[in-house]
Amino acid sequence: MLDLILTQTLNGLASASSLFLVASGLSIIFGVTRIVNFAHGSLYMLGAYLGWTLVTWLGPASPFGFWGGVLLAALSVAAIGVLIEVAILRRIYQAPELFQLLATFGVVLMIQDIALAVWGPEDKLGPRAPGFKSFVILFDSRFPTYELLLIAIGPAVLGLLWFLFRRTRWGTLVRAATQDREMVGALGVNQRLLFTSVFAFGAGLAGLGGALQLPREAATLHMDLSMIAEVFVVVVVGGLGSVTGAYLAAVLIGILHAFGILIFPKITLVLVFLVMAVVLVAKPHGLLGKPPTGQARAPADEPLLRPADRATKLAGLAALLLLATLPLVTPDYLVLTLTELLILGLFAASLHFMMGPGGMTSFGHAAYFGLGAYGAALAVKWLGAPMEPALLFAPLLAGVAGAVFGWFCVRLSGVYLAMLTLAFAQIAWATAFQWVEFTGGDNGILGVWPAQWAVSKTAFYYLVLGLCAACVLLLRIMLFSPLGYALRAARDNPLRAEAIGIDTMRVQWAAFVVAAFAAGIAGGLFAFFKGSVFPTYLAIPRSVDALLMVLLGGVQTVSGPIVGAFAYAGLSEQLSRLTMYWRFALGLSIVLLVVLFPRGLVGSFLAWRERSRAEPAR
Amino acid sequence: MDLILAVSGLDAYYGRAHILQGVGFGMARGEVLALMGRNGAGKSTTIKAVMGLVPPARGEVRFEGSRIDGRQPFEIARLGIGYVPEERRIFSELTVMENLAVGQRPPREGVPHWTAEKLFALFPNLGRMRDRAGGAMSGGEQQMLTIARTLMGNPRLLLLDEPSEGLAPVIVEEMAKTILALKDEGLSILLSEQNLHFAGAVADRVAIIEKGAIRFTGTVAALTANEAIRRQYLSV
Numbered sequence: 001m002l003d004l005i006l007t008q009t010l011n012g013l014a015s016a017s018s019l020f021l022v023a024s025g026l027s028i029i030f031g032v033t034r035i036v037n038f039a040h041g042s043l044y045m046l047g048a049y050l051g052w053t054l055v056t057w058l059g060p061a062s063p064f065g066f067w068g069g070v071l072l073a074a075l076s077v078a079a080i081g082v083l084i085e086v087a088i089l090r091r092i093y094q095a096p097e098l099f100q101l102l103a104t105f106g107v108v109l110m111i112q113d114i115a116l117a118v119w120g121p122e123d124k125l126g127p128r129a130p131g132f133k134s135f136v137i138l139f140d141s142r143f144p145t146y147e148l149l150l151i152a153i154g155p156a157v158l159g160l161l162w163f164l165f166r167r168t169r170w171g172t173l174v175r176a177a178t179q180d181r182e183m184v185g186a187l188g189v190n191q192r193l194l195f196t197s198v199f200a201f202g203a204g205l206a207g208l209g210g211a212l213q214l215p216r217e218a219a220t221l222h223m224d225l226s227m228i229a230e231v232f233v234v235v236v237v238g239g240l241g242s243v244t245g246a247y248l249a250a251v252l253i254g255i256l257h258a259f260g261i262l263i264f265p266k267i268t269l270v271l272v273f274l275v276m277a278v279v280l281v282a283k284p285h286g287l288l289g290k291p292p293t294g295q296a297r298a299p300a301d302e303p304l305l306r307p308a309d310r311a312t313k314l315a316g317l318a319a320l321l322l323l324a325t326l327p328l329v330t331p332d333y334l335v336l337t338l339t340e341l342l343i344l345g346l347f348a349a350s351l352h353f354m355m356g357p358g359g360m361t362s363f364g365h366a367a368y369f370g371l372g373a374y375g376a377a378l379a380v381k382w383l384g385a386p387m388e389p390a391l392l393f394a395p396l397l398a399g400v401a402g403a404v405f406g407w408f409c410v411r412l413s414g415v416y417l418a419m420l421t422l423a424f425a426q427i428a429w430a431t432a433f434q435w436v437e438f439t440g441g442d443n444g445i446l447g448v449w450p451a452q453w454a455v456s457k458t459a460f461y462y463l464v465l466g467l468c469a470a471c472v473l474l475l476r477i478m479l480f481s482p483l484g485y486a487l488r489a490a491r492d493n494p495l496r497a498e499a500i501g502i503d504t505m506r507v508q509w510a511a512f513v514v515a516a517f518a519a520g521i522a523g524g525l526f527a528f529f530k531g532s533v534f535p536t537y538l539a540i541p542r543s544v545d546a547l548l549m550v551l552l553g554g555v556q557t558v559s560g561p562i563v564g565a566f567a568y569a570g571l572s573e574q575l576s577r578l579t580m581y582w583r584f585a586l587g588l589s590i591v592l593l594v595v596l597f598p599r600g601l602v603g604s605f606l607a608w609r610e611r612s613r614a615e616p617a618r
Numbered sequence: 619m620d621l622i623l624a625v626s627g628l629d630a631y632y633g634r635a636h637i638l639q640g641v642g643f644g645m646a647r648g649e650v651l652a653l654m655g656r657n658g659a660g661k662s663t664t665i666k667a668v669m670g671l672v673p674p675a676r677g678e679v680r681f682e683g684s685r686i687d688g689r690q691p692f693e694i695a696r697l698g699i700g701y702v703p704e705e706r707r708i709f710s711e712l713t714v715m716e717n718l719a720v721g722q723r724p725p726r727e728g729v730p731h732w733t734a735e736k737l738f739a740l741f742p743n744l745g746r747m748r749d750r751a752g753g754a755m756s757g758g759e760q761q762m763l764t765i766a767r768t769l770m771g772n773p774r775l776l777l778l779d780e781p782s783e784g785l786a787p788v789i790v791e792e793m794a795k796t797i798l799a800l801k802d803e804g805l806s807i808l809l810s811e812q813n814l815h816f817a818g819a820v821a822d823r824v825a826i827i828e829k830g831a832i833r834f835t836g837t838v839a840a841l842t843a844n845e846a847i848r849r850q851y852l853s854v
Contacts, residue, residue, distance in 0.1 A: 169719060172712065172716050172719050172720060173720060175709070175711060175712060175716075176709045176712055176716075176717075176720045178711075179709050179710065179711055179712075180707050180709065182671065182691070183703065183707045183709075184720060185690070185691045185692045185695075186669060186671060186691045186692070186695055186701045186703070187692075187695055187701075187720055187721045187767065187768065187771060188692050188695035188696045188721075188723050188771050189692055189720070190692050191690075191692060
């Protein structure tokens with residue numbers, strides 16, 4: 001037993017090293033540029049693939065070939081980092097904070113297809129490191145020497161980073177810029193160069209982490225997203241911007257994994273997220289993180305949310321009329337597409353409600369969509385409920401989950417809040433995935449069909465249109481109600497809002513529940529639309545979809561999320577019909593849209609309209 | 619006249635608010651000019667516009683004869699303008715020495731070359747807390763550090779935004795002495811100030827800004843003599 005514990009500890013420590021390399025890179029990049037780099041997992045994946053190519057090319061048998069290849073891979077990924085920073089991110093530092101996230105997600109999609117095109121769909125089995133191919137006998141069991149090497153690399157890199165940040169001018173500048181980058185610029189430091197170098201450095205660390213992982217596991221096309229989820233956890237648990245915290249968290253997560261597989265194989269998927277939830281609830285800024293010291297960034301240049309003017313109301317009405325008449329003239333498949341778009345529109349609008357006016361970004365909004373779908377499906381399966389009451393169950397389950405999860409989330413803010421929503425979403429997802437007896441697990445729940453009167457495509461379409469339009473309108477009315485005003489006050493200046501008697505947490509909690517409830521309605525409709533539910537409804541990609549739709553439309557606009565939903569979902573569907581490499585095309589479109597419309601589609605349109613109105617007056 | 623700084627027709631916006639509406643003034647080399655006015659009159663924005671932190675929408679800023687409006691703050695800093703912000707903006711996680719290191723630039727011809735040791739002679743307090751984190755210092759010490767940090771860039775022109783604000787009277791006096799010492803070293807200094815007494819102690823001339831435009835310029839003595847101007851633009 002004891003030797004098992006010891007070997008599993010060593011295993012955990014070994015996997016912690018790569019995790020730490022990638023996480024520290026992400027943390028450093030976020031600290032200076034304030035960009036949550038979704039593409040960091042992709043850089044890690046590129047490190048592994050490039051490592052495989054370079055080591056194979058240089059000759060994996062010789063130490064020079066192997067280590068030279070690994071180093072070269074890290075440098076190449078750093079160079080790719082430079083390319084990404086200069087070509088994309090540099091243009092959008094001034095954009096609203098989370099908008100850059102959208103761009104980096106576009107990069108994720110592009111890199112996925114580039115990797116597919118260059119290396120093909122088969123896994124690339126990594127070469128073993130010369131000199132580290134054997135085992136040592138530790139605690140009566142065999143332990144690969146390469147694992148021992150990895151265990152040593154973690155602290156070694158930590159030490160190097162410490163030296164770099166405490167003892168070199170570059171490190172001092174990076175730490176200063178982490179606190180106040182504008183001031184660093186005013187002192188004569190070229191921020192552009194600093195940002196590029198920081199991004200390259202962080203990318204290089206991710207690439208190194210990927211290349212070093214090669215002898216342990218094959219390079220695959222899925223390692224980007226699985227890594228990014230874990231690395232987010234590590235960075236947040238450790239405390240944003242704290243490299244030592246990232247190491248501690250990486251070790252914690254690595255060891256938890258090693259033991260989790262042994263002790264509770266059923267909950268390994270959710271274990272890390274449980275840990276993150278516990279840590280964030282107990283320590284809102286992570287293990288070693290500090291509360292942000294920078295001044296609160298006032299959204300100075302954001303267009304104000306205004307009640308709809310005549311033109312907007314007319315446009316809304318016209319759109320509704322158009323949507324109502326479309327099924328009369330369009331072919332069936334288009335009606336299906338439109339039904340899905342409407343549901344996604346409501347889903348996006350619900351996320352927008354908490355994200356835009358509420359200022360609470362959620363990385364896990366799929367939880368409420370999915371729980372809505374499961375609420376409806378479970379009611380059908382276990383209670384034999386017909387569609388109408390099942391559709392009531394949907395928002396109920398989502399709303400209750402929103403009330404519970406939200407109660408914890410509103411105690412945090414910013415990225416930490418977003419991460420906690422992700423943790424809860426993963427917990428909900430794992431429950432749906434692993435509670436097979438109740439939810440059907442991976443097989444989902446089938447046979448969730450609409451009532452007799454709504455069975456035809458057109459009838460169901462009108463049901464969806466009616467419900468979605470009503471919900472979106474209600475959300476909109478709520479934005480211009482006292483709750484909406486209090487919500488925006490709490491977002492813009494929590495201290496002042498509290499000082500005039502607004503219980504900001506309560507208001508945000510209310511908004512959280514409303515958003516979850518509305519997402520639940522969308523989810524319930526989706527369940528009946530598809531006739532089945534699966535755990536993927538609650539999974540990360542769907543949360544990301546919602547986020548993309550909202551950001552693409554423009555966070556600080558009311559109609560943005562709906563336009564964003566139509567643009568995003570429509571675009572991805574059209575592209576997937578057109579080309580095998582639709583991810584690349586979609587990613588490229590996202591990046592271009594971000595660079596061209598840095599306030600989102602509707603946001604940019606409003607800003608343009610405002611400018612063209614103001615211009616003649618001057 | 620050898621103007622180190624010439625500002626003319628400067629317009630600047632914060633979002634949609636039109637803060638500067640045609641600000642214009644000049645500064646002679648070696649001069650200390652106090653920019654005075656009420657809260658919200660545009661003092662800080664003028665300084666930020668010179669530094670490039672608030673990009674001017676119209677108008678021009680000339681430093682030693684060449685235009686600097688539209689340039690990046692770091693370029694402006696490298697040309698020899700040092701900016702000391704109102705909120706101090708010390709890097710609280712960095713030590714005193716590290717804060718100074720961030721500001722360090724190569725020596726510049728014709729102005730004193732500041733080193734940490736030389737600055738500690740000017741600000742003895744700082745020399746006694748070299749390894750203390752910026753966040754663990756008092757307000758007065760932070761104010762000294764922010765000036766010292768900017769001086770590490772060896773500027774010819776120093777922009778001081780409200781240097782006496784929020785400081786204890788003893789420290790304000792020390793601050794005045796420091797400014798005069800810097801003037802003696804040959805620096806030109808533009809400072810924004812609300813306290814006429816303080817401005818009178820350090821400045822050669824005063825420019826009064828109100829609603830985004832300069833309404834008066836003259837010597838301190840002229841302003842002291844002109845009660846109407848003082849009442850109109852400075853009294854609260």
